[in-house]
Amino acid sequence: xxxxxxxxxxxxxxxxxxxxxxxxxxxxxxxxxxxxxxxxxxxxxxxxxxxxxxxxxxxxxxxxxxxxxxxxxxxxxxxxxxxxxxxxxxxxxxxxxxxxxxxxxxxxxxxxxxxxxxxxxxxxxxxxxxxxxxxxxxxxxxxxxxxxxxxxxxxxxxxxxxxxxxxxxxxxxxxxxxxxxxxxxxxxxxxxxxxxxxxxxxxxxxxxxxxxxxxxxxxxxxxxxxxxxxxxxxxxxxxxxxxxxxxxxxxxxxxxxxxxxxxxxxxxxxxxxxxxxxxxxxxxxxxxxxxxxxxxxxxxxxxxxxxxxxxxxxxxxxxxxxxxxxxxxxxx
Amino acid sequence: xxxxxxxxxxxxxxxxxxxxxxxxxxxxxxxxxxxxxxxxxxxxxxxxxxxxxxxxxxxxxxxxxxxxxxxxxxxxxxxxxxxxxxxxxxxxxxx
Numbered sequence: 001x002x003x004x005x006x007x008x009x010x011x012x013x014x015x016x017x018x019x020x021x022x023x024x025x026x027x028x029x030x031x032x033x034x035x036x037x038x039x040x041x042x043x044x045x046x047x048x049x050x051x052x053x054x055x056x057x058x059x060x061x062x063x064x065x066x067x068x069x070x071x072x073x074x075x076x077x078x079x080x081x082x083x084x085x086x087x088x089x090x091x092x093x094x095x096x097x098x099x100x101x102x103x104x105x106x107x108x109x110x111x112x113x114x115x116x117x118x119x120x121x122x123x124x125x126x127x128x129x130x131x132x133x134x135x136x137x138x139x140x141x142x143x144x145x146x147x148x149x150x151x152x153x154x155x156x157x158x159x160x161x162x163x164x165x166x167x168x169x170x171x172x173x174x175x176x177x178x179x180x181x182x183x184x185x186x187x188x189x190x191x192x193x194x195x196x197x198x199x200x201x202x203x204x205x206x207x208x209x210x211x212x213x214x215x216x217x218x219x220x221x222x223x224x225x226x227x228x229x230x231x232x233x234x235x236x237x238x239x240x241x242x243x244x245x246x247x248x249x250x251x252x253x254x255x256x257x258x259x260x261x262x263x264x265x266x267x268x269x270x271x272x273x274x275x276x277x278x279x280x281x282x283x284x285x286x287x288x289x290x291x292x293x294x295x296x297x298x299x300x301x302x303x304x305x306x307x308x309x310x311x312x313x314x315x316x317x318x319x320x321x322x323x324x325x326x327x328x329x330x331x332x
Numbered sequence: 333x334x335x336x337x338x339x340x341x342x343x344x345x346x347x348x349x350x351x352x353x354x355x356x357x358x359x360x361x362x363x364x365x366x367x368x369x370x371x372x373x374x375x376x377x378x379x380x381x382x383x384x385x386x387x388x389x390x391x392x393x394x395x396x397x398x399x400x401x402x403x404x405x406x407x408x409x410x411x412x413x414x415x416x417x418x419x420x421x422x423x424x425x426x427x
Contacts, residue, residue: 041397098374102357111360112337317362
């Protein structure tokens with residue numbers, strides 16, 4: 001799915017530049033400007049490394065926590081087909097988390113460190129996963145809107161200056177398209193169903209629309225890291241540009257479904273050739289980021305429980321591997 | 333969280349017969365056998381491979397990017413290793 005952590009406050013380790021580092025930094029920036037990719041062992045400014053570690057790990061955490069709201073429906077999917085699809089999708093999210101942890105590890109942080117940051121609450125993940133999924137229509141809305149917003153955000157990252165992140169993103173984007181289409185298909189089925197199913201679809205859209213717009217992060221005016229991230233080509237478009245693009249392509253899709261976007265201010269603007277939409281409730285966004293969303297506690301609790309309950313498996317597997325090694329050594 | 337971390341393995345996948353194995357990423361696993369299974373689940377969910385190699389990341393020795401210029405310098409002035417270095421008249425065929 002997606003991270004919005006790009007803009008959340010983090011420790012910026014920009015060192016005071018000595019003449020040496022200034023030369024290295026200039027050379028680094030020249031490489032980035034020339035669209036060269038930066039690879040793991042290359043020299044890079046500490047701020048670049050820290051920004052990437054923060055962004056990639058938050059992105060990975062988002063994928064892993066993102067398995068929870070949808071996983072909620074695996075046992076209750078309405079048909080075997082839907083159930084098989086949902087299992088595959090949730091497994092993909094886990095896989096995306098693994099690609100991303102693997103990319104972040106090339107920057108010198110360990111998997112365990114990242115896991116510790118997630119479980120302690122020090123690391124953030126996308127605010128969207130702190131909303132509940134009370135009905136089956138939510139599975140459709142997540143695929144359509146949340147994965148749709150994710151794709152919008154992630155496609156430019158395929159051209160990110162950091163090689164391992166860009167490569168992970170290419171794999172993810174390829175897989176994400178199935179997620180969005182299966183979500184839209186669920187919405188379409190509901191929208192063409194009974195009046196009650198229609199109501200369910202509309203209700204899901206009502207609840208997910210605004211949180212989906214918040215996924216693009218704070219408005220450009222509030223965004224602290226955008227300028228630097230764009231200079232480093234970690235980011236290619238601003239939050240507001242991507243949000244606008246998302247609204248522009250999604251409104252006609254909602255219209256096709258015969259559903260109404262829950263925004264009384266929404267209108268087409270002929271002059272700019274864009275949809276104009278109403279104000280976003282940033283107070284709600286801040287509350288969810290701070291840990292006070294509807295499901296923050298439940299999500300972290302689920303991750304902690306999984307970590308604790310998996311401990312004996314991790315230890316037993318290591319012990320078994322060690323025993324096998326010793327046996328092989330003795331036999332030799 | 334001071335337990336021992338599962339070691340890291342680099343993963344190489346052959347996408348189909350006739351092509352070489354290519355690096356795709358890494359996985360953590362208790363041993364090589366498990367690394368192969370994890371690599372299958374993480375990197376070949378859509379039939380992206382017919383063969384997988386894994387190798388402990390700590391067993392890889394890599395050239396130093398900081399010395400790349402000097403290290404690869406010997407090849408730089410040997411343009412005569414390329415066929416285009418030699419000018420042959422157009423009327424000579426099959427060369």
